[in-house]
Amino acid sequence: MLDLALANLLSPIVLSFALGLFAALVRSDLTVPEAAAKALSIYLLFAIGFKGGVSVSDHGIDGLLALSLLTGVILSALLPLIAFALIRVMSGLSTLDAAAVAGHYGSISIVTFVAATSVLQGAGITSEGFMVAVAAAMEAPAILSALWLVSRGEKSGRMDADLWREILFNGSIVLLLGSFAIGWITGDEGLDKISAFIVAPFQGVLCLFLLDMGLIAGRGLRSGAGLSAGLFGFGVLMPVIGSMIGLGAGVLIGLSTGGVLLLMVLSASASYIAVPAAMRVALPEANPSIYLTLSLGVTFPFNLTLGIPLYLWAAQLVTGG
C-alpha cells in the first residue's frame, strides 16, 4: 500500500500536477491557453472512449454492462443525498450551496478516471472496457438530484427543456459515448489505424493536462475564499465514503478488481466540468467558489495522490485480485 502510494506520488502525472500547483501558488505567469486545454481534454475523452469501445468489441458484452450502467446511474443519483447530509453536518452551508456541492460529488471527474486507468495499466491489472460508458452515465443523474434537493421547498421547478438537453448532450458525454461507439464499431482494426495517436502518446498528453489542472487548482486555492475546516474535511471524507459505496456496489454486481477500482474512483471523484456549468444555469445563487475549490482544489488532488492507491489497495483486499 505504501509502495503503491509512493510510486503513484512519484509518477510523471502526479508530479506534473504538483508542478502546475506550485507555479500557480508562486504566481508564475505560466498558463496553458484555454484552446489548448480544451484540445487536450477532447483528445483524452476521445482516446479513453475509443479504447473502452475497442475493449468491449474484443470481449463482447453481457448482462454486466447493463447492470453496471444501472449501478452507475443509481450511484450518481444517490451519492448527492449522502453528500448533502454530510455537508450539512460538517459545515454551515445553506441548503442551496450544500445541494450545489452535493451535485458535484454524485457526478464524476473524467481525468481522475483516466489517472486511475493509468495506475491500473502500470500495475498490469485489467478492467472492463465499458467502465468508460459507466463514467458517461454517471455525469448527469447527480445534477437532477441536486436540483431536487433544492426544489423540494419551491413551487416552480428549476428544469426546463433547454437544460435537459444541455445536460444530456453535454459535450463530454457526447464525445465519450460517441468515441466509445466508434471504438466498438471499428474494433481492433480501427485501433490499429489510430493507436499511434490515441495509445502511444496518451500518458504524455495526460501530463500536460495535469499540469494545467494543477495551474487551475492552484489559482483556485489562492484566490478562492478560504474553505472552513469543516468543508475541507468534507472534501477529503466524502471521496472516501463514496469510494466505499462504489466498492460495495462493484463487488455486489461482480466487477473485476480493475472494474471495482474504477467504480470506486467514479464514486469518489467530483465533477468540475459538466456540473459547475449546469449549476450556474439552474442554481445561479449558489456560490461557485465553494464547489469549484472543493472539487478541483481539495478532492481532485486528494484522489489523484492518496485516494487512488488507497482505493486500489482496498479493492484488491476485498476482491482478492
Add this chain to the structure above:
Amino acid sequence: MLDLALANLLSPIVLSFALGLFAALVRSDLTVPEAAAKALSIYLLFAIGFKGGVSVSDHGIDGLLALSLLTGVILSALLPLIAFALIRVMSGLSTLDAAAVAGHYGSISIVTFVAATSVLQGAGITSEGFMVAVAAAMEAPAILSALWLVSRGEKSGRMDADLWREILFNGSIVLLLGSFAIGWITGDEGLDKISAFIVAPFQGVLCLFLLDMGLIAGRGLRSGAGLSAGLFGFGVLMPVIGSMIGLGAGVLIGLSTGGVLLLMVLSASASYIAVPAAMRVALPEANPSIYLTLSLGVTFPFNLTLGIPLYLWAAQLVTGG
C-alpha cells in the same frame, strides 16, 4: 464496390465525422476551439505536403508532373463553367450566387483529398506523390473563373493586386507547396526525422479534424436556410460529374490508378477554405450560406462517405488497376 463503401463508412474517420454531425444536430455544446481546429489543419497540410515531396524525391520526376499540374489548372478553371451551367438549370439562383457556388466546385477540399489518400493507403494502392502539388495548383484558378462569370456583364473588374496576392499566397497553398518542397529537398532522411510526428499519428489527428468538420457541417445544416431540392441535387450530382471529368483527364495523361482517383477526388470536391474567403472579398453580395452549406453540408459528406468508394471503383474499372 459495396464492401469498399461499407468499409469506408465504418472507418474511424467517417464515424468521427458522423459523431460531429450528430453532436451539432442535437445541439450539444461540444466544440473544437478555433485555434485547435486551425492547428489540426496546419498539421494535416504540413504532413500531406511533406510526404508528397518525399515521395517525389524517391521516384524522381518526369513530364507527368508538369502535365498533371497543367491538367489540374485547366480542370480548376473549366469545372466552374460546367458547374455554373448546371446550377442555372437545376435551381433559380442569380448569376452572382451561381457563379460564387461554381467557383467552389472548381477548387478543391484538401481534407477530402486526405481522406482519399487514407482510403488508398488502406487498400494498398500507391499514387503519384506530386498529386499534392496538383491539389495546390487547383485551389486558385476556379476563383478567377467565378469572377469572370460575374464580370462578363460588368464594366469594372473585381480583381485588384491585393486580391491576386491573397489568392496566390493563400495560407493553405503556401503551406502545402512549402512543405512539399521541404519534403522533396530533405527526402527520406528528412522523413526519418519527423515521421513519428507526421506519419504515425496522422490518421488519429484526421479523426479529430473530421469530428470538427462534422460539427461545422452540422451547425451549417441546422442554421443554414434550407437548400432547395434543386440545389441539394446539384451538391450531389456535380461531384459525380466532376469526378468523371477528372477520370477522363487522369486516364488521358496516364496517371496510375491511385493518381486517377486523387484527380477525380480533387475534381469532385468543393472548396470550403480558400474560395469562401475570396468570395467574401470579391463577391460580397453573394449569399455565403448557400455556398457554405452546399460545399460543407452536402458535397463534403457525400464525397467522404459514398463518393470516394464510388470513384475508386470507377478508377479501378477504367484503369484496370
Add this chain to the structure above:
Amino acid sequence: MLDLALANLLSPIVLSFALGLFAALVRSDLTVPEAAAKALSIYLLFAIGFKGGVSVSDHGIDGLLALSLLTGVILSALLPLIAFALIRVMSGLSTLDAAAVAGHYGSISIVTFVAATSVLQGAGITSEGFMVAVAAAMEAPAILSALWLVSRGEKSGRMDADLWREILFNGSIVLLLGSFAIGWITGDEGLDKISAFIVAPFQGVLCLFLLDMGLIAGRGLRSGAGLSAGLFGFGVLMPVIGSMIGLGAGVLIGLSTGGVLLLMVLSASASYIAVPAAMRVALPEANPSIYLTLSLGVTFPFNLTLGIPLYLWAAQLVTGG
C-alpha cells in the same frame, strides 16, 4: 564545416523556418494561432526539461553541475556589459535602448538551444543533461544587468517586488526547471511512460514551431523600422563574440564537446520571450521594435543557420571532440 553547415541548412527544421519567413515576406495569410504557438512552446520546454532531468538521473551529478550553473549565471550577468559596449560603438542607440538590447543578449533563446541539441543528436554527440538547467539559470541575470546599466544614473530603482517575482518565476523558467526536476525524479522509468510523446514526435513539433518563428520573424522584418547597418552588424557579431566567450568558459570548467557547444549557443543566443516582457515593464521607454527585430529577425536566424554549425566546428576543434 561546410558539410555540416549545408546539412544544417537543408534540415526540415531550418527549411520550416525559411518557409515561415517566406510566407510572411510575401504577406501570405498563413498564421499559427497564438494558442497553438504557446502550446507548442509548452511542449518543447516540457520535453527538453524532462529529457535533461532523465539524463542527469542516469549519469548522476557531480561538482560540474554546480560549476556550470554558476558559470551560466556569471555569463548571463556579464554578457550584457560587453553587448552594451559593442552596441554603443557600432550604433547610435541611446543608453536606454542599448541597455535593453544588451539584456536580450545576456539571456537565452530556448529554441536555439533545442535546435542545437537536435544538431548534436544528428551528429551523435552527447552532452551533459543538466545544460537545460544552465539554460534556465541564464534567463534572468541578464535582465538585472540591463536594469543596472540604465539605473546607474538614476535615483530610483527600476525593480520592485512584483518584477522580481515575475522574472524569477517566469513561466519558461518554472516549466523548464520543473520538468527537469520531474525527469530527474522519475528517471528512465518516467521516460519510458511518456517517450512516445516527448521523444518520438519532438523533431516534427519543432518544425511547426520553427514555421511559426519564421512567420513572426518575417513579420517583424517586414514591419519593423529598418535596422541600421551598425545594428544589423551587431546582431551578427555579438552572437559570435558570445559563443567564443562561452567556448572559453565551457572548456575552462571541463564540459564535454556537446556541453561546450550548448554553452556557446546559450551565450550566443538572444532572448525573445522572458526579456522583452521584463523590458516592457521596467524600461517602457525603450523601443521594442529594435530589440525584437534584432533578437528574432537577425540573431535567431543567424544562429539557426550558420551559427550552430560554426560553433560546433569551433567546439570540436578546441576540445578535440
Add this chain to the structure above:
Amino acid sequence: MDTHKAKRVEIIIEAVMASRLTNALEKAGVRGYSMLPVLGGTGRSGTWSRAGQVGRGEGMVQVVCLIRPERLDGLLDAAFSVVEKHIGVVSITDCEVLRAERF
C-alpha cells in the same frame, strides 16, 4: 457622412447563459448582435479567468447590440429577464451609426 442616432447596448453575461440571452433578444425582435470573448474579470462574486479552463462553469462573454432608440425598451426587458438572477452587467450608450436602415 450621414449618421443616425442609435443605442449601443453591451451586456457582459455568463457564457452558459449566452444562448439564452440571444434567444430572448431574438424573440424581442432584435435583429443583430455580436458576441465578444472576455478573458477574465472581477466582481462581487470574486475573480475569474478563462486561462487553461476546460469547463464552461466559469467565464463570461460580452454581447454587443446596436439598436434604434425606440427598440431599446424591448431589448432591455428581454435582457433583464435573462440576467436577472445571474451575475453580469449591462450598459447602454448613446451612439451614432452609419447605414441606419440596418437596425
Add this chain to the structure above:
Amino acid sequence: MDTHKAKRVEIIIEAVMASRLTNALEKAGVRGYSMLPVLGGTGRSGTWSRAGQVGRGEGMVQVVCLIRPERLDGLLDAAFSVVEKHIGVVSITDCEVLRAERF
C-alpha cells in the same frame, strides 16, 4: 484628471476585409486603432460562429479607434469606402480620453 473630448469609433467588419479597412484608415491619417476578436453574431445575413472554423470566409472582428472629433469625418469616409458593399456595422460614441496629445 485632465480629459479631452474625442470620438470612439467601433467597426464590426468581416475578418477578410480587416486589412483593407486598416489600410484605408491609415491612408486617411488615422494614427491608432486596435482590433478585437468577435466570436459570433447574428444579422440580416444569418448567424455565424468562429467555433471550430478553419477558413476565413466567415467571421468578423471589431476595430476600435479613438480619434479627435475633427478627424472623424475623414475616418468615416475611409471606413465607409470599405464597408460599403460589405456586411458589418459602425458606431460612433462621444467619449473623453486621457493624454489627448496621442490622438
Add this chain to the structure above:
Amino acid sequence: MDTHKAKRVEIIIEAVMASRLTNALEKAGVRGYSMLPVLGGTGRSGTWSRAGQVGRGEGMVQVVCLIRPERLDGLLDAAFSVVEKHIGVVSITDCEVLRAERF
C-alpha cells in the same frame, strides 16, 4: 426598465501591465471590471499582432470598467499612475446601467 447614469471606462494597455493596472484599480476601490483580448493594433510605436506569438512582450488587452460617476476620479488617478509611462489609451463614455446597486 430602470436605468442609472454611470461611466464606462475602457483602457487598452499592455498585457504585461494588466495585473498592475487591476491591482491599482482594486486599491482605488473599483469593485468590478472585465478584461477583453485585443488581437493587434497600430499606434505611434508601430504595428503589432498576437498571431503566433509566444512571448508576452508584445500585445495589449482592454480592461472595461463600469463605475458610478462619483467614483470616476479615483479610478482615473489609479489608472493613470500605471499607464503613465506606458503605451495604451483610455476612454471614458457616459452610459446607463441596469441594477445600479452593483456599481
